[in-house]
Amino acid sequence: MKLSPAPRVAVNIFLVVFLGLVPVYAALTGNIFAMTLFARVMILALAALSLNLIMGYGGMVSFGHAAYLGIGGYAVGILSKEGIDSGFIQWPVAIGASALYALVVGALSLRTRGVYFIMITLAFAQMVYYVAIGLDRYGGDDGLTIYHNSQFGGLIDIGNKTVFYYLCFALLLAGIYAVWRIVNSRFGLVIQGARSNERRMRAIGFPTFRYKLAGFVIAGAMCGLAGALLANHTSYISPAMMEWTRSGDLIVMAVLGGMRAAFGPLIGAMTFLLLEDVLSRATDYPNLFIGPLLLIVAIYVNGGIDGLLGRGHRG
Amino acid sequence: MADALLQVEDLTKRFGGVVASDRVSIALDRGELHAIIGPNGAGKTTLIAQLTGEIAPDAGSVRFDGHDITALPVYRRSAIGLARSFQITSLFLDFTALDNVALAVQAHAGHSFRFWRNARGDAALREPARATLKDAGLGARADVLAADLSHGERRQLEIAMALATKPRMLLLDEPMAGMGPEESARLIEILRKLKGGLTILLIEHDMDAVFALADRISVLVYGRIIASRDPAAIRADPIVRQAYLGESGGAHG
Numbered sequence: 080m081k082l083s084p085a086p087r088v089a090v091n092i093f094l095v096v097f098l099g100l101v102p103v104y105a106a107l108t109g110n111i112f113a114m115t116l117f118a119r120v121m122i123l124a125l126a127a128l129s130l131n132l133i134m135g136y137g138g139m140v141s142f143g144h145a146a147y148l149g150i151g152g153y154a155v156g157i158l159s160k161e162g163i164d165s166g167f168i169q170w171p172v173a174i175g176a177s178a179l180y181a182l183v184v185g186a187l188s189l190r191t192r193g194v195y196f197i198m199i200t201l202a203f204a205q206m207v208y209y210v211a212i213g214l215d216r217y218g219g220d221d222g223l224t225i226y227h228n229s230q231f232g233g234l235i236d237i238g239n240k241t242v243f244y245y246l247c248f249a250l251l252l253a254g255i256y257a258v259w260r261i262v263n264s265r266f267g268l269v270i271q272g273a274r275s276n277e278r279r280m281r282a283i284g285f286p287t288f289r290y291k292l293a294g295f296v297i298a299g300a301m302c303g304l305a306g307a308l309l310a311n312h313t314s315y316i317s318p319a320m321m322e323w324t325r326s327g328d329l330i331v332m333a334v335l336g337g338m339r340a341a342f343g344p345l346i347g348a349m350t351f352l353l354l355e356d357v358l359s360r361a362t363d364y365p366n367l368f369i370g371p372l373l374l375i376v377a378i379y380v381n382g383g384i385d386g387l388l389g390r391g392h393r394g
Numbered sequence: 395m396a397d398a399l400l401q402v403e404d405l406t407k408r409f410g411g412v413v414a415s416d417r418v419s420i421a422l423d424r425g426e427l428h429a430i431i432g433p434n435g436a437g438k439t440t441l442i443a444q445l446t447g448e449i450a451p452d453a454g455s456v457r458f459d460g461h462d463i464t465a466l467p468v469y470r471r472s473a474i475g476l477a478r479s480f481q482i483t484s485l486f487l488d489f490t491a492l493d494n495v496a497l498a499v500q501a502h503a504g505h506s507f508r509f510w511r512n513a514r515g516d517a518a519l520r521e522p523a524r525a526t527l528k529d530a531g532l533g534a535r536a537d538v539l540a541a542d543l544s545h546g547e548r549r550q551l552e553i554a555m556a557l558a559t560k561p562r563m564l565l566l567d568e569p570m571a572g573m574g575p576e577e578s579a580r581l582i583e584i585l586r587k588l589k590g591g592l593t594i595l596l597i598e599h600d601m602d603a604v605f606a607l608a609d610r611i612s613v614l615v616y617g618r619i620i621a622s623r624d625p626a627a628i629r630a631d632p633i634v635r636q637a638y639l640g641e642s643g644g645a646h647g
Contacts, residue, residue, distance in 0.1 A: 265500055265508040265516070272497050275486040282446065282484070283559055284472030284501035293507065 087388040091342045094349070098248055102241045114244050115312075120352050121247040122308045127332040127344035128254050129301035134330070135338030136262045137294050138274030139189070142197045143204025144329045147177045147299050149211060149321030151306020156316035157217055159225050166229030166237070170307050177303025178296050180207070185295035189288060204326060211318040222317025229311055237311055247308055251345065254301060259341045261297070270294045331369075335376055337385025346384050398457075399424045399563055399593045400445075400476075405454035407440055407617075414440040415451065416617035422563070427585075427594045429604045432614035433637075438597045439481065441614065442567050445595070446478050447471050459562070472501065477561035479552040481568045481597075485540040491551055492536040496523035498558035523558060530554035531584060546577030553584065563593040570600040582606055605629070613637065 098117060105114040126148055133139040154173035163169065188199040217223045228238045237243040261267045272280045273287040280287045310316050319325075328351065336347025351369070358365035380386050398421040407415040414437040422428045432438055443449040445456060447468040455464045458476060466474075486494050496519045500506060503518060513519060527536055530550045535543060540551060549569055556564055569585075570578045582603050588594065589607065598604050604611060605625050612622040615637045621628060628634055 260512075261509050263512050263514060264510055265506040265513040265519075267509075268493070268497060268500065268513050269506045272486055272489070275488055276484060279480070279484045279486065279555075280497075280501075281468045282472060282478055282480070283498045283555060284469050285506070286467075286469045290506065 087342075087385065090346075090388055094342065094345060095252070098251075102244050106241075111240065114240055116352070116356060118240075118244045118247050118312055119309075120349050121251045121345075122305050122312055123329070123332065123352065124345040124348035125247075125251050125254050125308070126302045126305040127329050127336070127348050128251070128258055129298040129305065130329050131333045131338055131344045132258050132261065132301070133270075133291075133294050133298045134333055135340075135343070136267065136274065137270040137291060139291060139295065140197050140330070141200045141295075141298075142323070142326050142330070143184070143200035143202075144298075144302060145321040145323070145325035146180065146204035146207045147302035148306040148309055148325065149207060149316075149318070150177045150180055151303035151308075152310035152316040152320050153211060153214075153217070153306075154303070155229060155307050155310040156223050156225050159227055159229075160217060160223060164227045164230045166231045169229050170304065173307035174300045174303045177306065178300040181296045181299025182292070185292045185299075189291050189295065201323060201326070204321060205323060208318050208321050208323070211321065218317065220318065222315055222319070225310060225314045225316065228314070229307070243311065247312075250304065250308070255341055255345065262339075266290065266293070331373055335373060335383055337383030340382065340385035343383055343385045350384060397423050399459055400595065401457040402445070403455050403457070405441070405444060405451050405456065407437075407444060407449065407451050409440075413617045415444065415454075417454065418614075418617070418619055419454075420612055420619065420622065422593055422595060424593055425590050426609045427589050427596060427607055429596045429598060429608035429611045430614055431598065431601070431604055431611060436614045437617040438614055439567070440617075442478070442565055442595075442597055445565055446476070472559055472561075475560070475562035476565065477556040477559045477563070478565040479549075479556050479567060479569055481571060483545075483548045483552055485548060485551060485555070487541040488539065490537050490539055491527060491532055491543065491547075491554075492520065492523055494540055494551055495526050495554050495558045496520055498555040499523050499526075502559050526554050526558045527551075529557065529584075529587075531580065546573050546580070549573060549577070549581065550584070553581075557588075561592065563595070564588070566594060566596045566598070568598055569596070570598055570603050573600075578603060 098121065101117045102114055105111055126144065130141065130144045133141060151173035154176050155169045158169045158172060184200060184203045188196050191199060212220050231237065235242055235246065237246055262271065269285055269290045273291055277287050309320065332347035332351045333344050335350055336345065337343035354369055355365050358368050376383060400422040402418060402420045405415050405418040418441060430438055440449060444451045447466055451464065455462055457463065458474060463471060486497065499519050499522045500513065524536060527533055530553055532547060532550050532554060535547060540548065543551060553569060570581060573581065578600060585607055596607065608625055610622065611625055611628045612619050613628065613634050620637060621631050621634050623631065
């Protein structure tokens with residue numbers, strides 16, 4: 080019954096080596112764009128990874144996940160505008176604010192399920208979106224340019240594109256490892272059990288709500304970090320970071336790559352963003368092609384692209 | 395009376411104009427296997443849902459080991475030693491049989507805010523789970539996905555999960571439902587071994603099982619307990635025969 084894990088392992092190793100070598104390629108060819116593109120892929124993969132923790136493993140379909148990107152990004156942008164450039168302050172604020180927001184949204188939304196849960200998470204994200212539009216001091220609708228990257232007191236200089244790239248790379252790998260540890264821990268089995276059969280979980284004695292809420296907060300914090308990275312990547316923040324379509328994109332990445340697969344979100348983010356990049360140069364309507372692709376994957380491939388690499392592996 | 399583990403008094407639940415539980419009172423002594431029988435629609439499922447805490451009664455009380463648990467949330471009832479199996483099998487289908495039972499063990503092994511260590515490699519969870527699976531007759535099926543188990547095996551897994559929570563009392567909601575005669579016979583044997591050590595409330599349609607196992611039988615009709623006696627007396631009771639046994643279980647009566 081168990082298939083060899085070899086194809087999956089090979090693909091995952093290839094991805095890591097490939098991403099690790101992109102700056103080398105950029106240095107050799109002078110193609111800086113590749114590094115910019117793949118840094119973005121890794122940042123959004125980190126966001127999709129955090130979504131996969133609650134959606135893939137925990138069964139909580141959050142349709143407002145882009146709000147954390149926005150909160151993380153705005154934490155960096157606002158502090159920078161106010162003259163606080165230290166990343167040692169900015170990033171913990173980005174993570175903390177996202178976690179706090181997740182705590183509030185989770186506490187209210189996790190009492191509902193199904194389509195109500197989806198609508199409530201979306202409604203909260205829209206609220207944050209409109210709050211950002213209302214922040215005239217920070218650019219309102221137009222957004223805000225960040226003139227100084229987060230400073231880490233000479234420890235690392237993320238103004239250097241290669242350094243920033245490898246920081247994203249390291250954080251993504253650490254994130255994948257952390258999620259893999261979490262989902263196989265006692266805590267992870269509880270949120271997976273709640274996805275599988277929440278009524279039964281309560282009957283055997285688990286207060287599922289608090290575990291799901293904790294998972295929601297962890298995912299929010301992780302995505303807030305991705306937001307801080309994104310703000311530094313583009314040196315710019317705007318409400319568009321957290322448009323509801325961006326939340327949809329993150330769901331697509333997680334599903335496309337394969338939910339409940341350690342590398343699924345990375346595979347999904349990479350596929351989605353590369354397709355978007357290629358198609359938007361070839362046509363004015365990239366979604367016309369991405370939509371059907373997603374349909375095919377959703378209908379025919381159980382477990383996303385990762386699912387094509389064989390069965391027989393578990394979270 | 396002083397030794398009653400579960401004491402239900404005047405439990406009442408209405409759904410609109412229907413009285414699903416009509417001043418139900420039962421007391422289960424420690425170690426007793428008490429069966430509740432009754433025709434479809436008699437309110438058996440509503441009654442058990444009030445005992446597990448999934449439905450709040452309109453009136454009346456449930457006491458467990460002397461404590462009033464009428465308003466206790468579902469997960470807390472499990473913590474004090476009241477376990478249940480579901481009428482319709484309720485498992486973690488995408489987990490292995492062993493994972494299912496290990497989760498039940500984990501539920502009673504302290505909090506689960508442990509984020510790092512691999513729970514599937516944790517002997518403190520896996521070993522008791524393996525032992526419980528064996529008790530429930532599933533020792534050889536530990537690594538099979540619950541979705542791939544036969545119907546009878548799933549029912550056994552249901553009971554294994556309830557047992558893994560180390561309960562003092564088991565609420566079994568039609569454990570034999572949909573089982574063939576051989577599977578039923580095997581389950582009767584498993585329950586017979588558990589009997590005495592555990593207090594069991596058994597809701598069951600299978601009259602062979604009920605009369606083979608029960609120390610006492612209560613008959614529920616239209617939300618009311620019309621008789622609560624030992625099996626021989628129930629079998630002989632004309633009112634019971636008329637209300638229930640005569641109507642669907644005559645061949646066994």
